[in-house]
Amino acid sequence: MPLSATRHKHRFTVEFPINASPKILYPYLASASGLSQWFCQDVRIDEDHRFNFIWDNQPHFAEMNSHRTNRSVRYVFLDQNKRHIPDANYLDFTLEESQLTQEVYLRVLDYSEETDDDELQGMWEGLIVKLRELVGG
Template structure:
């Protein structure tokens, strides 16, 4: 099994951290832009796309700041994906930082996936 590479991408978003967090820290928020539907039972979130389901476990959560997930199937234990809000202390600008892992030859594709998803998120919140 080849080693996955960690990457981060930062997206400036015009929204308060509290409002922004609702869109990735809750199943209802995630289902508005990330998947067709999202359910959760405890720390297990179920993401549904076109009838197929994938489950992820919440590894770490800090309300209004960040949430980290790990896919339950087929992923190595070290990889995860994380949504993290960063606020510039001086300008108060808000950024959403995505951390994810991908095979070396799939990093660009994964970044494009996230860029498309975040475009959808920005459209959803009108940012």
């Protein structure tokens, strides 16, 4: 890819304590119906099992690139033609449970062109408020 076409990517990571078990949280991170309740306007799955995240009535296609039940899930975003792209944006959700305190943490890794950490922090805090309301945590 020519250098002029390269966009700079930013890796933003944040952790939130959530008072709910990984078993309760995981479906909200790994299913279209769960994600659509807190993460974006709507989420649909197409015939090829790709996720279509809808924000502001705009489709954003992604594949669930990896997942470990009740532990983690990664979505890698595709282009508008649903094709893989080099250095694609991705989103990782990881659930970690402290063996000592039994607290559950949701770690979010947001890899995208958005470089304003304050804006990202505010956006994720707002989303997590919604998620906590859903799971009672």
